[in-house]
Amino acid sequence: KKLGVCLVGLGNYSENLLAPALQLTQHCELKGVVTGSPNKIPVWQRRYGILDRNIYNYDTMDDIANNPDIDVIYIVLPTGLHSQYAIKAAETGKHVWCEKPMAKTVEECEAIIKACNKNKVKLSIGYRMQHEPNTQTLIKWSHTRPYGKIETVKAEIGFNIQNPGNTWRMDKGLGGGLIYDVGVYSINGIRYTTGSEPISVTALHKNTRPEIFKEVEETTIFTLNFNDGLTASGKTTAAESVNILKADCENGWYQLQPFQSYTGVKGKTSDGQLLDTYIENQQAKQMDDDALSILQNKPIMVPGEEGLKDIAIVEAINESARLGSSVIL
Numbered sequence: 001k002k003l004g005v006c007l008v009g010l011g012n013y014s015e016n017l018l019a020p021a022l023q024l025t026q027h028c029e030l031k032g033v034v035t036g037s038p039n040k041i042p043v044w045q046r047r048y049g050i051l052d053r054n055i056y057n058y059d060t061m062d063d064i065a066n067n068p069d070i071d072v073i074y075i076v077l078p079t080g081l082h083s084q085y086a087i088k089a090a091e092t093g094k095h096v097w098c099e100k101p102m103a104k105t106v107e108e109c110e111a112i113i114k115a116c117n118k119n120k121v122k123l124s125i126g127y128r129m130q131h132e133p134n135t136q137t138l139i140k141w142s143h144t145r146p147y148g149k150i151e152t153v154k155a156e157i158g159f160n161i162q163n164p165g166n167t168w169r170m171d172k173g174l175g176g177g178l179i180y181d182v183g184v185y186s187i188n189g190i191r192y193t194t195g196s197e198p199i200s201v202t203a204l205h206k207n208t209r210p211e212i213f214k215e216v217e218e219t220t221i222f223t224l225n226f227n228d229g230l231t232a233s234g235k236t237t238a239a240e241s242v243n244i245l246k247a248d249c250e251n252g253w254y255q256l257q258p259f260q261s262y263t264g265v266k267g268k269t270s271d272g273q274l275l276d277t278y279i280e281n282q283q284a285k286q287m288d289d290d291a292l293s294i295l296q297n298k299p300i301m302v303p304g305e306e307g308l309k310d311i312a313i314v315e316a317i318n319e320s321a322r323l324g325s326s327v328i329l
């Protein structure tokens, strides 16, 4: 059986990445949509053959509870709306997939986890990198440590954004801000590369273009400290193009560059190994992995707790930047 997936929010990521990927998946398929834009419905129906009975809006979405075509509700809305709609999704009794970043606050993340537990449904967060094979090598090495003790990790991600335009990503209330949008990749990357949790954080925000970045930060630089003396530096920025995750160890180093990209994630090591396994489509792999976890009742690869831990660090980063001192996690 293929699980029926219902996408909630038909913006860029649903339209250009998830829906096409759902044409490649083996264990799940696109069956329904929830949208507030009626003009999108005929286009989606024509393109993907979605039946009238599987089309919902935000007011009717509760009725998915009675729809046997749909097994999973995938929340692909602006971050500030994730908790409200992920909870609504859990209440229908369907499994919940929720895009990263999981939500704006730890409190909201906890509310999503609680709703999924209460309704006995599974919850996955859309961190596609953890499903990507070269990234999975780094995750494995966090346990096996082939280059000895990991001493420092660096995770930097940024884009040279000249004109962000009119988007929820610039709106604090809707969960905008680089530290949420892409900063979570550096935080998650540091956590899966080290395989451990930081104990404190020091951070600062920089804004060289306050006329553009009115509500949200332009650049954030942070240091995470771990129990065993390991430190990790992170950066997220709208002022320069950068995309690297590197571990410096006792006996060598390894890195992925880019470490966060839809395609072409690749890396190398100090002794000349290449990390360049190819997969056709990350989102298809992610959704198939998550579908199989449900179908075979296996642990979810990236559960709600993963999203929550990153948001706890985002909150600590913002608190540290505000206070100008380090914050204990």
Ligand code: NAD
Pocket: 009, 010, 011, 012, 013, 014, 036, 037, 076, 077, 078, 079, 081, 099, 100, 101, 126, 127, 128, 168, 174, 181
């Ligand atoms: P987008 O702006 O392209 O789409 C957002 C959608 O939400 C639009 O269809 C919009 O109509 C709808 N919407 C409903 N209520 C809204 C409101 N009050 N304000 C604004 N829009 C509203 O955004 P996107 O790039 O598709 O991102 C959606 C989610 O997917 C975000 O959580 C984002 O972080 C995540 N995302 C993840 C990845 C990934 O690689 N995993 C990539 C891109 C986006």
